[in-house]
Structure formats: structure tokens, C-alpha cells
Amino acid sequence: MPLALELWKNDKAEYWLDRIHSARDNPACVFFQAQLGSQTQGRCAIYPFRPLICRLFGFFTIVNKHGKHVYGSCRVIKLRYPEVYEKALLMLEEIGRASVCTDYSIRIIGIDSMPGGRMLHINLAASIALFADLAQAARLRAKVYIVQAKVPNKLTEAGLIRFARSRNTRRLRETNEPKLKDRSWKAHLVIAFNQPPGDLEFQVLFYDIHDGPRRLVEDLSTFVNDRSQKTYLQKFKLERPRFKPNRNMELVVVVRRQEVARMKFGVIGQEYRRSGTVTFSDDEAKLK
Numbered sequence: 001m002p003l004a005l006e007l008w009k010n011d012k013a014e015y016w017l018d019r020i021h022s023a024r025d026n027p028a029c030v031f032f033q034a035q036l037g038s039q040t041q042g043r044c045a046i047y048p049f050r051p052l053i054c055r056l057f058g059f060f061t062i063v064n065k066h067g068k069h070v071y072g073s074c075r076v077i078k079l080r081y082p083e084v085y086e087k088a089l090l091m092l093e094e095i096g097r098a099s100v101c102t103d104y105s106i107r108i109i110g111i112d113s114m115p116g117g118r119m120l121h122i123n124l125a126a127s128i129a130l131f132a133d134l135a136q137a138a139r140l141r142a143k144v145y146i147v148q149a150k151v152p153n154k155l156t157e158a159g160l161i162r163f164a165r166s167r168n169t170r171r172l173r174e175t176n177e178p179k180l181k182d183r184s185w186k187a188h189l190v191i192a193f194n195q196p197p198g199d200l201e202f203q204v205l206f207y208d209i210h211d212g213p214r215r216l217v218e219d220l221s222t223f224v225n226d227r228s229q230k231t232y233l234q235k236f237k238l239e240r241p242r243f244k245p246n247r248n249m250e251l252v253v254v255v256r257r258q259e260v261a262r263m264k265f266g267v268i269g270q271e272y273r274r275s276g277t278v279t280f281s282d283d284e285a286k287l288k
Contacts, residue, residue, distance in 0.1 A: 003049040004129035005258060008139060020127045029122045051122065060099045061092065140197060142253050142261035145190040148172065157231045164190035172238070174245065174269035185238040185267050191253055192231045193260070200224055203254040206238065209264070210247040217242055217249075238267065245269030 007013040016030070023030045031050075034042035044050055064070050071085075071092050078085050120128070145164035155163060172185040189204065204220040222234055243249075245267055253261040 003046055003051060003126065006046075006049045017127060020123050023123065027121075030126070031122075051125070053122065056099055063100060140193065140195060140255055140258070140260045142191050142193045144251060144253060144261045144263040145192075146170070146172065146251075146263070146265060147188040147190060148186070151188050151233065160190060160231060160233060161192050164188075164192075170263075170265040172265060172267045174267070180270060180272060181240055183240060183269060185243065185269070187236060189234045189236050189251075190231070191234070191261065194230075196228050196230055197224065197255045197260075198227070199256055204234075204236070205252045205254060206243075207250045207252065208244075208247055209250045214250065243267055245271050 004013070007016055019030050031045045032042055033045045044054070062070055071089055073085055073088065143161075145161075145168040147164050147167045148169055149167045151160070151163065169187075172187055174183045174185050177183050191202075191204075201221055201223045204222065205216060206218045206220070207214040208217050209215075218238070220234075220236060222232060246269065247267055249265050249267060251263045251265065252259055
């Protein structure tokens, strides 16, 4: 499923579906790219997103009838690479446990009992995943707008999108309470999906990206009342001290655990100022 999602996101799904169809009489994995002049040497074309069966191959265990973890090597590894097989047995004996194949099978069946409960060739399994509902989720997209201006009442869907587009900001200004700790960043969020999200809720995740890696700061959930609705208007408030001024942020819209939109913005505000003056008590001054 992660592979199918990645291919749809990068507009490569149809290419691989054509490759799978063309190679329907070839037992080799369609994602294996052989070196020129060789049928056995090459590399995986989708290695970072390779399926679970490839990640576990040669290095998993099964649980026998006595409840003991047994190395689940295939016959080819035993016969052709006996030194690897013996080394794996020693490692298993040392650590006592490795990934259990049936554990993953149960999880997959829990996600989808149909393909998850069948043994399929890798090419067939890939084509089923690409045609599954996950592909529909991968095609779901959204435009995100942040508006700090007052939104007029009774706008049509098209009118709301036009207004949001014309008032969209990427620099949020904070409120002006006298005390800094009471200030916050308030705005309206307009999310325009290209089709109804098809779920009972979606999430808006706020990340701090100022220092490089994403750091999740807040998760805002929106419940869907009208399953045919495509455009949503929502107020939000980013409060101190969870949110800090003058930071680069990223907003991510998630539907069924898949990112469908993102937007980078900044929060602008006054920072705490330190006087630089150090004061001492009378006793401390005497010690000086």
C-alpha cells in the first residue's frame, strides 16, 4: 500500500500498470531492473518503498507448534548460501527472536481481508494495490488558504474560494494583548478539495520547521457533516507558549492518514526581551 500511494503521488502508477500488463507472462518481479546482459544481476527500482515480503525475505521467523521461533529461510538460501543460513541461525539463537511472518499477515488481513488473506504473485499484488481504494485517496488533493481578514457571510463555495485566494497570507500577525503570554495567532483556514474527502473527518497538522526537521506542534481535527462537501471554512488559534513567534511553520492536511495538501507559513510576533542586567541580593553583594 505505501508503494501504491507513492506511485500515484508521483504520477507513475499508470506506467507501472502498463509494465505489469506487458509482463503478465513473465514470472520475474516487474520492479527488478536487470543489468545489461544479465538476468540475475540488477537492482530494485522501488527499493525505498519495496513491499513487506521483500523486507522480510530471508530474515524472518515462523512459530512452530511448540511455540518456538524457527528461522524461516527458503530452500534456495539453504542450498546456495549455506554460510548465510548458518550465520542467520547463530544470530537467531543469540537474540532469541526475529520478525514473525504471521504477525504481519494478521495485521494485513485486518486492514483488508480480501487481498490480505491471499497468497499472490508480487506483480499481481502490486496491480491490485494500485487499483485499490488507496489509489483514490492518493488522487485526492486540496488547496489551502490562510485568511486573517474578516470573511463575509453567505458566500457561495466559488465566492469563498475567490475571497480566500485574494486574501491568502503566509505571514500570520499575532494579536495585541498587553501581556505577551496572552497573545496568539488567529485566522481562518479555507480548504478546497478537488473532490469530497470521503471520510468522517480530516486532520490539519501544524509543524514547526524552523530548525530543519518537522516537529509536530498541534493536531486539529475537522468532522465532516456533509459527505458531499468539498470546501471547508474553519477558524483556528495558535497559542503561546506552544507556538513561538518568528518561526517557520508548515500546515499539512491529512485524510485517512495520507497527506493531500501542505502550506508553509510564518508566525510573526514580539519576542521576550531580556534586559541583560543581573541583580544580586544584599548577602550575595557582600560576598562579592
